[in-house]
Amino acid sequence: MKHKLLAYYKHSLEQSMPPTPAQLSAYYWFKIDFQDDWIGIPKQELDESQLELLKACYDFFQPDETLTKEDYAWNQYLYFNGDQPSFKNIEALRFIQFQIKGDTTSLEKKLIESAFEGFIHANSLIIWNGFNEGVVIEQNAHYLEDEDFIALAQALQSDFFFSICFYIGKEMKLSSPIPTIFGQERNLFSRGLAFMPKSNVLSLETILPNLLISRLREDELELFKEWFSLFEEDKELLLTIKTFIENNGHATNTAKQLFIHRNTLQYRLDKFTEKTGFDLKNYHSYITTYLACLYYTSGK
Incomplete structure (x- = not known):
């Protein structure tokens, strides 16, 4: 992308140091990623829409004169x-x-x-x-x-x-x-x-955990669809299990947050284990189930 920018804006500059005060008047400056890589683009070569797009993609260097x-x-x-x-x-x-x-x-x-x-x-x-x-x-x-x-x-x-x-x-x-x-x-x-x-x-x-889910291949995600298909059908159960895990398995806090009785919560937990075979008292099941909850609440 950096090389495309330099090729598109013919009079742009590239350097490894932040711009000097003298360079700020004629160029807009952007820092590329987190490396020592700076690109200065002549102000007359950028219209407002292009400038806003580049600001969204890169760190825009704009010294704040109000800073101490x-x-x-x-x-x-x-x-x-x-x-x-x-x-x-x-x-x-x-x-x-x-x-x-x-x-x-x-x-x-x-x-x-x-x-x-x-x-x-x-x-x-x-x-x-x-x-x-x-x-x-x-x-x-x-x-x-x-x-x-x-x-x-x-x-x-x-x-x-x-x-x-x-x-x-x-x-x-x-x-x-x-x-x-x-x-x-x-x-x-x-x-x-x-x-x-x-x-x-x-x-x-x-x-x-969300980052891990986002990097799974489609065929790997099929496992969640197979094992946790009931989350697709029962959004109430999905919310219950996700809230229970995020409350560290604390039943009272979960019931209070969901505005349900503890007996109702226990019924839903038992239903989940019966339907899926995943016991939330088991550490590995706990982690796998939470990843499934994130998958089904990610909108994929």
């Missing part, structure tokens, strides 16, 4: 392979990436940051990349729980009328290849948004 010096350093380090910022007083960190859905050009970043600050630890940083995405950098084990980010997403939707999704990264030591891991998590986040567009909080654990 520290914020700008982190932005360049994480998103554009810039120099390492100061790690003073940081022993370990975790990235919480976020993406706001819909048109965000009219939103006030400062107001959104104020809402964030009501939840996150005082030493956490909020770094933006454009108008609708960014990252919360949590430091030194001052980490929020998943439930806290669910509450934050609900608060933002209530106050600002937009939906937001968070990706909970893993803790990293300073010796880790931080920009590389951040890029991998960002890529996984993008996949998760496609798999689970209605989710408010994503993570490796929630995305990986």
